[in-house]
Amino acid sequence: MSQQRVVLAHAGDAATLCAIPWLSRQAEVVTVTVDVGQGESLLAVRERALEAGAVRAHVLDARETFAQDVVLPALRAGAIGFDGDPHAAILALPCVASQIATVAAMEQADALAHGGRGQAAARMTRLLEAVSSIPVRPSVEVEMPAEAHAAAMAALQLDGEASAGVRATLWGRSLSVGRALDGPLDEARFTQTRAVTRGPDTPATLDLGFVGGTPLRVNGVAMPLVELLSSLDTIAAAHGVGRIDVLVPEGAGVRREVAEAPAATVLQIAMRELEALQLPWSLRTLRRRLAESYVDLLRTGDWHGLTRRSIDALADRALADATATIRLRLFKGGVSVVGRTAS
Incomplete structure (x- = not known):
């Protein structure tokens, strides 16, 4: 009988890296690492997975897919920022699950595996089950015995400060803060944005052009979505925004x-x-309620279902004629609207 094959979602974190030698006792392990804009080379992650015992280690560039298939629909649905949260840590997961399912089918895998605990593990399991008929194992962080984890940490020469997983994407960078609910973070932990005290003393004006509810231009220059996000990151971060x-x-x-x-x-x-410029108040009110449902689907891992597709369909209809240029002022961490021109 041929050996079983497990496809492991591997973000480069210690938990899933440690799981590779443990899973290898039971099956061939194939890892999948998905590039959703982490901003760093993932080749080292691939090499580390192979050194840990993976028979193959796939690294997939899914930045464009993530931007078009997840970020843009969520933005158009109004699900970004309505509650103050950009959802930087969870927005990429539907795309990651789909990429893993594609590789698992190609590899003819017998099982899928992933890390995480509690709500995070349940979320990833639901996302994988929605896009693949291959059985999903319990989270390796829960399933793996403590002694096996400790032995793998020692063998792989990892310490307790090893990466806690992919928390950065082209949509944002999430910082772990432990259990503290208040208090400032060390300024050194912010690598993307400039402190407001170090920002320019002159504000910047930014024209953001939308066609059919989709952002297409920055200061009159048309660009693909991934490039547009990078451009906005650079401009806004310099002024302490974000x-x-x-x-x-x-x-x-x-x-x-x-x-x-x-x-x-x-x-x-x-x-x-x-929305305020182009949509009637009753429709904007409805969209706010649906935005809450959209975020709930992200948090629970039910994003791939009919509910999300229906909200997307409403957004497509509502924004079909939403074409305008919004002028923004960026200064010392703040963003304000200073003009708008409907087309």
Whole structure:
């Protein structure tokens, strides 16, 4: 009988890296690492996975797919920023799950595996089950015995400060803050945005052009979505825009989420202004209610279902004629609308 094959979602974190030698005792392990704009080379992640015992280690560039298939629909649905949260840490997961399912089918895998605990593990399991008929194993962080984890950490020469997983995407960078619900973060942890005290003393004016509810131009220059996000990140981050500190639901309580998301911050403000300019109040009110449902689908992992597709369809109809240029002022961490021109 041929050996079983497991496809493991591997973000480069210690938990899933440690799982490779443990899973290898039971099956061939094939890892999949998905590039959703982490901003770093993932070749080292691939090499580390092979050294840990993976028979193959795939690295997939899914930045364009992530931007077009997940970021843009969520933005058009009004699900970005309505609650103050850019959802930088979870927005990429539907795309990641789809990419893993594609590789698993190609590899003729017998099972899928992933990391995470609690709500995060349940979310990823639902996302994988929605796009693949291959059985999903329990989270390796839960399934793996503590002694096996400790042995793998020692063998792979990892310490407790190893990466906690992919928390950066082209949409934003999420910072782990532990259990603290208040208090400032060390300035050194912010690598994408400039502190407002170090920002320019002269404000910047930014023209953001939308066609049919989709952002297409920055200061009159048309560009693909991935490039547009990068451009907005660069411009806004220089003015201290995009640092976000919110409380988000977790189980019966809340946890603190700190993110750097300059492009997301600018876009959600411009999108809100576009709605005010183009849509009737009753439709805007309905979209706000549906935005809450959209975010719930992201948090629970039910994003691939009919509910999300229906909300997207409404957004497509509502924004079909939403074409305008929104002028924004960026200064010392703030973003304000200073003009709008309907087309």
